[in-house]
Amino acid sequence: MRSFHCTCGNQTFFDNSQCVACGNELGFCPSCRELVALLPTATGGFQCGNSECNAELQKCFNYVEHNICNRCVSASTALEQNLCDCCRFSETIPDLTVEGNLKKWARLESAKRRLFYDLDQLGLPYGKASDGIDPPLRFDFKADVIRPNDFWRSFGKSENVYTGHDTGQITINIREADDVEREKLRVDLGEAQRTLIGHFRHEIGHFYWDLLVKGRCEPEFIAVFGDHNQPTYADALDAYYKNGPAPEWRESYISAYATMHPWEDFAETWASYLDMISTLDTTSHNGLDNPMNPIESDLVAMVTEYQRLGIIFNEVSRSFGLLDVVPEIFVSPVVDKLEFIHQLVLQGREMNGALQPALNTLATVGT
Ligand SMILES: [Zn+2]
Ligand SMILES: [Zn+2]
Ligand SMILES: [Zn+2]
Ligand SMILES: [Zn+2]
Incomplete structure (x- = not known):
């Protein structure tokens, strides 16, 4: 297992859902396959914190509802599939x-x-x-x-x-x-x-x-x-x-x-x-x-x-x-x-x- 980095530079780990240094929420992005900082958008969703990705994301339903997941789904598919690629x-x-x-x-x-x-x-x-x-x-x-x-x-x-x-x-x-x-x-x-x-x-x-x-x-x-x-x-x-x-x-x-x-x-x-x-x-x-x-x-x-x-x-x-x-x-x-x-x-x-x-x-x- 590799480790990851928050936008603040802090090292983060596969199971994390929050950066302990800056408090950013974290999530696994299905587009760039990185654990990234989740940057809130005006529409209530998130943008992938990886500047080379910037994908529009929603949290997995089990992340929002039960806090047992730290993955995201692509905002474009979130309506028909609100569970991430693992929870599904x-x-x-x-x-x-x-x-x-x-x-x-x-x-x-x-x-x-x-x-x-x-x-x-x-x-x-x-x-x-x-x-x-x-x-x-x-x-x-x-x-x-x-x-x-x-x-x-x-x-x-x-x-x-x-x-x-x-x-x-x-x-x-x-x-x-x-x-x-x-x-x-x-x-x-x-x-x-x-x-x-x-x-x-x-x-x-x-x-x-x-x-x-x-x-x-x-x-x-x-x-x-x-x-x-x-x-x-x-x-x-x-x-x-x-x-x-x-x-x-x-x-x-x-x-x-x-x-x-x-x-x-x-x-x-x-x-x-x-x-x-x-x-x-x-x-x-x-x-x-x-x-x-x-x-x-x-x-x-x-x-x-x-x-x-x-x-x-x-x-x-x-x-x-x-x-x-x-x-x-x-x-x-x-x-x-x-x-x-x-x-x-x-x-x-x-x-x-x-x-x-x-x-x-x-x-x-x-x-
Ligand atoms: Zn951070
Ligand atoms: Zn991404
Ligand atoms: Zn999930
Ligand atoms: Zn067996």
Whole structure:
């Protein structure tokens, strides 16, 4: 992630909605793809504070109404589409009459915006049905429905919401946005890490399997990840929760959960690929290492650099008594899987017609 600058010169960050130095309101401009100062206009709208852009903007409806978004929409399209290019994908939002849900929703949307930044940076295709994308991408942020069994007037059943993906529909149980609940799950499940952005990066991996692998390159996928038809997903799920992962899983998988089924292996590896791209992007933009453009860089070179940085970040994190930032070990079979994903990303990018970096956000190699 890169940082930005307010018109006053102050450095600003992706999640900011106000400049702490001059008090200007900030918003992400869909035209110049920058976090900019929002300069009020006489008509009640805003002008992009980037002097090379000056686009006429309106705040996203969720920015105005709920203050859970910091993006803008173009003033010319605001009448028919008042949600920004991220919020428009949320089909189900939490029940805002429940205390605490607004905060959880804000965290979910914040993680989702970072996900879209990753996807845009790589130039990957995604969209709704109206954008001609099949499967259409959409998000449901839902809570478990708990109804007491002994309450004679209660209608309907209790419903457990499972975080997962189904043909473009990504469902996230909103308790994942509660730090206490999520950490409890992490410990119960013996995971090295459990984060909101991690959920989004994993589930979007399933989406890209449907979009870029299914019916396109399944034999090539099977050669690297194994046969997704044999055993079936349901059988694999049963076996995993009955027997757990094989003790030697670290020799060929990125995580224990990846051993469950080739689809989960793909999603887990995809999530790690996005972690790596995001980390290299952040370090490139903050002067920590040699800039690496993921579109032009060799996968093995990126993995080597990511591992080198991972050791440093883990040691820093341990010195604060925090969890490891990069817990994964990149053994050779995992690197082969990452290479498959890297090539898939390049193909997806071509399919998207993105022959140039999608945003002005890619670090330039060699500078
Ligand atoms: Zn400022
Ligand atoms: Zn702009
Ligand atoms: Zn929005
Ligand atoms: Zn999954």
